[in-house]
Amino acid sequence: MTDPSTGAAEDPAVTLERLTGRFDDCLARLADTPAFAKHTAKGGVIDYGRRIMGLPGGPAVLYDRVATMEEAGIFAGTDWDHPEILQAPLAPNTLRTADQSTATLECLSELRLLAVGQGDYFHPAISSEQARHFVSQVLALNLTFLFSAPSEADRVALGRLAKPVRNLYAFIAERTGYDNIIGSLIAEIERILAQRPIMVDDVKAMVTQIAICMADASIDTAAAGRGADRLVSALFGPTAGCREDPGIQVYAERLETMDVHMLTQEANGFARAMHDTGLVSPYHPVFLRYVAYQRPDLVSAALGLSSTGRDGFLCYQQLILRLIEDAVHVETAQSVYGLALMLERGILYVPAIGPALWRQIFLPLHPAVEQSIAATFGAARPARVFLLAGVLTVLGQPMGVGQGNNPTCQSARAISMWAYTDPDYLLQLIAWAARDNTLTMHFEGQPITSSELQQGLMAGPLLDVDAVSIALVPHLDRVYIEMGRHTAGRPGDPHRWINAEFHGWWVGRGCRLAIDVPTGMLEDFDGFVRQFYATYHPYHNGNQPVIHPQPAGIAVTDSAARFIGWHAIAIYRVGLDPSGGMRVYFYNPNNDGGQDWGDGVVVSTDGNGERFGESSLPIAQFASRLYLFHFDERERGWPETVTAEEVQTVEDFARRSWAAAR
Amino acid sequence: MADTDPNKSYVALFGWSLRAIAGVAKFNRKYVVVAPSWAEQYAKENDIPFIAWDFERLNERSWEIAKILQDEGVEVAVPLYEETVEWAGAVNAVLQNKPRLLSQAMLFRDKALMKRRAQLAGIRVGIFEEAHDRVDVVRFLKRVNQTLLKLDGDPNDPIHFKAFDKAGCLGHRVIRTVDDVENISDDEFPALLESHLDGWEFACEVFIHNRKIRFLNISEYVHLGYSVFIPASPKLEAYREQITREIEKLIEAFDIDYGLIHPEYFIANDGVMYFGEVAYRVPGGNAFELMERAYGFNAYQGQVLVMDPKATDEEIEAFFPKEVVDAKGHAGCFLVYPRRRVVSEMQIPEETENDPYFEYHDLAPPLEQKVSKRAAFGNHWGTCYFFGPDADRMKEVLLEQEERDFYT
Structure with missing residues (x-):
């Protein structure tokens, strides 16, 4: 620990005690500083914090002080003051590229979230479960710090933080249990993958970390077992031809020498791994491009198509081969999965889709759109390639669309619903937005043109979203807000009018609200619940499944069942789950649908009959968080058949959470 | 805000300093910040009492701000920055009905006037002169070195160049050659020129209440412009008696009843003390932060305390620690x-x-x-x-x- 050049060799324990004393002094001074001047008093706390973290036993000293630190205001005025918005995937970058004090704050915040996850510290803004997810993900993304010797790159990037950061992760691993680390990381990855998000860059980064550990003989990864193997091989070696991860170039040369039997095996291997995990190996596009030129008969095997998909491919072979040629590259590997699922959906049989995709292939992009796409995806391929690949994934995985790190849940929901139920309209919107950098929608007959409007909810560039969202969301966001302005002065909730005008004719014009808007108090909750059941519950609506997805509004609550805010979702299905209970299957534009809304209301994303990307809840629990839904005025159902007990159950759930004071 | 004591003065801080506001917000006096309008938003968002004012050169509007503060009930104006010293003087002249406070403030703002005033009061100062352009500087440099019997080609003894109205180290240049003179920009004139004294330079922070020294800190410069520490070393603290007498002369010469002054001195090799300059405001160079670290009291609060004529002796004695012996370290x-x-x-x-x-x-x-x-x-x-x-x-x-x- 000591630097021989100073000659002053201090026992680390003495150093720790000395620094801890001063850290506590600084912390007390920070606590005593008025809120408006906190930033003038943080320097000492942060700098001592970093040095303490670098000493043996240091992280434990800081761990014991997380509550004091937070109360003193160490995170005040920064993003870390809102742990609920923190994104684990950003953490590795913060540590490597931010300045030292920012990176130190990140470390202190991770210690805090560890304490929340361990139940040693209660934080009002984040549940212990969310905190555990966060810490697992951060660990997964930073496994190298834990297991391998510091790389030169990290040494340079981290500088004086290298030791504190390694100490920190060793401490976190110790607290969460070393044995099970990789196991729980894999569980975390599988939980995310079960929702089949479109954006899997973070997942790929985590799997890469696991792969690095598995390749290192000095690390015992036996406990990781088959789960790790499955993920790593899906990404780096799904077939016999690339099992040892030979590199793209070598693999491309190998293909030339393979006979049809080997090629068929390769095709099946790729398809199996892709459908099993939702991850597409970079070797897969290489293979697909090769067979598209040389052996088109192997394309459907390489995509893992069923008879439906194969039929679609055969009917539209020229289009599909062209899409592969233009959109499928190593950089856009996930588009293979999108293409396969799009074929499986059979939407090519909708007459407008084929021609609309041909338009997309030849679509010239507006320079501004090209620029935004290149800013996110880089310049390895032209922007139109990324957009075309994005179109395939969105059409293939309508429920994989996420809002990223942006306040644009309405726009993400709209893209998802259009991709699902109105794909040719979506393609039209993309064409307008991408080619003209503007689009026009109508509100009660009045045209609204996005390029003539001020910005909407999003203030800066979009973060962590797919190429379609990059092209569309800036416009949708503005139009949506403008529609809100058109309803100014009308009584009630503006979504009553906006939702149908914004999304399409298939949104019910009837609209029911649980609350009285001016007062925010519950209003005729009994009638609200009955009408919801009579519209959506098959036992009360004449056994009618949901035809088109319907936008709905929920009152989001945290794991302690406290009200957090209003949120846009869409109801896709209502039906019996495998255990015979009635469930609502819905789409949540939040990137991670698995959420704990408190009071036992835990949103499920897997294992209760969900299709990929769906969230679900038993219908009574769902209704208890609902505050706005649409229905058809002419299809009233049978509200009187809903039992009083059922209504009471819903109301109890609501009153124990967001409606407690309403 | 801490609970305020109605028997103490209502103070206005002149200038925007978060550290100062943070200190005073925790103190027992009602306060308001008078600062440029760019700070208004921040003040409003954080519930900091605020009056917007632009401190350009003192002008006829000083009466206006004095009236505003008088109507508000403010009793004392506390300057935080060099630029606000004359404003505070002008305003205090009105608020406390002591017209001489304005001319006193003007002395603090003009380094040549300040030096002459000290000289007239019998305080030792080095050789100095006013400079209005580069020609004056070159002449002074040459004259000083002639006096020292240097020949052409000998390295010059340096002279010091200090813009009249800049705080502390800003605008302070060491001139050795004619080339150095060329680097001075026009806006640094007029300026004070001083001969260089080889010796021990140090500064003091003196808290004065009712013409008495209530706390005297000696800041030891290890290397001017680079490093300083407090309390000073025992070797420099040995001069404390002598320094105290010099400062008492300064209080008389400048007629200081209340406030914080920040004078600089030299002790020449023969043990004689020379007066350098004095400022009537928060010192630069983090002296307040160092005092808090060494003694544990908030010097911003100390400044407000000694500027308040209503502060009592008991209050002041309870507030300030005993110099040197009460310090927890350097x-x-x-x-x-x-x-x-x-x-x-x-x-x-x-x-x-x-x-x-x-x-x-x-x-x-x-x-x-x-x-x-x-x-x-x-x-x-x-x-x-x-x-x-x-x-x-x-x-x-x-x-x-x-x-x-x-x-x-």
């Missing part, structure tokens, strides 16, 4: 300037970080790679703080830092 700081011309990152040298005297720093990573040439004293990039029990070791530690690269 607190020092080192102002960091990049030593290289091109820098890309900030890194505390390992030897510094591992030194038990090192506390923490507020250095920011470099925003631009090219280091602009240091024009005068000032423009440091950040501060490193040190603390320890031994003055000699502190001096060593601070000197060691000058050999180290904080920016590479």
